Amino acid sequence: MQKGFTIWFTGLSGAGKTTLSGLLHHQLQAKGVTNVEVLDGDIVRTHLSKGLGFSKEDRDTNIMRIGWVAHLLAKNRVPNLVSAISPYRVAREEVRAMIEKTVGHGAFVEVFVDCPVEVCEKRDVKGLYAKARKGEIKHFTGIDDPYEPPHRPEVHVKTDEVTPEQGVNMIMAHLKAKGLIG
Ligand SMILES: Nc1ncnc2c1ncn2[C@@H]1O[C@H](COP(=O)(O)OP(=O)(O)OP(=O)(O)O)[C@@H](O)[C@H]1O
Ligand SMILES: [Mg+2]
Numbered sequence: 001m002q003k004g005f006t007i008w009f010t011g012l013s014g015a016g017k018t019t020l021s022g023l024l025h026h027q028l029q030a031k032g033v034t035n036v037e038v039l040d041g042d043i044v045r046t047h048l049s050k051g052l053g054f055s056k057e058d059r060d061t062n063i064m065r066i067g068w069v070a071h072l073l074a075k076n077r078v079p080n081l082v083s084a085i086s087p088y089r090v091a092r093e094e095v096r097a098m099i100e101k102t103v104g105h106g107a108f109v110e111v112f113v114d115c116p117v118e119v120c121e122k123r124d125v126k127g128l129y130a131k132a133r134k135g136e137i138k139h140f141t142g143i144d145d146p147y148e149p150p151h152r153p154e155v156h157v158k159t160d161e162v163t164p165e166q167g168v169n170m171i172m173a174h175l176k177a178k179g180l181i182g
Contacts, residue, residue, distance in 0.1 A: 002033060004074035004107060005180050006099055007171065010086045011149065012142045013128055014120035016159040016167070017083035018042075020113060023168045024081060033181055036072050039066055041084035054139045058133050060091045067095030074103045079180075087141050089148040111171060112153035117142040119160045147177030 007024065009017035018040055024130040041062075044077065048065050052058040056087065063086050073080040086092050088112035092110065099108040142179050143147040155174050157167040175181045 002035065002077050002079070003180050004077040004102075004103055005079050005109060005175075006070040006095075006107065007081045007109045007111060008086070008095065009081070009111045009113050010092060010153075012115060012117055012120045013085060013126050013140075013148055014123045015115040016157070016164065017113045018109070019164050020157065020167050020171070021081045021083045022043075022158075023164055024171055025172060027168055028079065028173055028181070029163075031181060033154070035078050036067060037078050037080045037123040039080060039082045041066075041071060044084070054145070056088065058093065059086075063088070063091040063095060065161065067091075067098060070095065071099045071102050074099055074107055085141050085147070087147045089150065094148065102173050103105075106180070109154040109155065109171070109178075109180075110150050111155045111157060111168075113157055113159060114149070114169045115159045126133075128130065136148045 009021055011017055021038060025036055025038060044066055049062040052062050063084060066084055070080050070082055075144055096108045124130055128137060128140065131137045132143040141147050155171050157170055159167060
């Protein structure tokens with residue numbers, strides 16, 4: 001029977017979280033894992049976390065809400081892919097603890113989507129870095145707000161060094177090695 005797990009993509013805006021999540025979703029479907037749910041920060045903030053801003057308190061609230069949903073899904077054997085900047089280590093660790101306690105050790109897979117801020121800024125997929133530099137957006141992670149990288153992520157993808165396909169292969173290899181997929 002399919003095991004439940006959460007793939008938690010963390011990293012700067014433009015690092016590649018949504019890109020990797022989308023590719024992984026495809027790869028899992030190709031492997032016959034069809035009951036995958038995707039929780040993307042941008043979409044979550046228009047529904048589950050509508051009205052929340054980007055203070056530390058609101059960011060942590062957003063992460064705890066996403067984590068709560070992720071843990072319910074994983075508990076019911078629904079693999080889920082979360083993309084959220086999730087800049088604060090303690091918040092990520094709280095979600096990890098909740099999922100490991102409820103679902104089991106290994107069910108929380110933290111993927112550090114690692115890319116230098118200069119490269120993210122050059123990509124500027126959404127034009128947000130330009131706005132942050134002009135001061136039009138305050139509290140922008142990596143510019144005038146902190147990002148705390150994971151100490152021991154299960155998977156560490158340096159997106160300025162590997163292709164998206166190589167990054168997803170690293171995650172698939174981890175899932176196979178841990179028996180989370182066949
Ligand atoms: N190796 C790579 N892995 C992932 N994305 C890459 C890679 N190389 C280049 N890119 C590009 O970087 C961009 C990453 O944007 P993406 O929207 O996935 O970032 P994000 O982390 O989800 O940002 P946000 O937090 O703003 O949602 C895409 O345009 C993607 O094509
Ligand atoms: Mg994204």
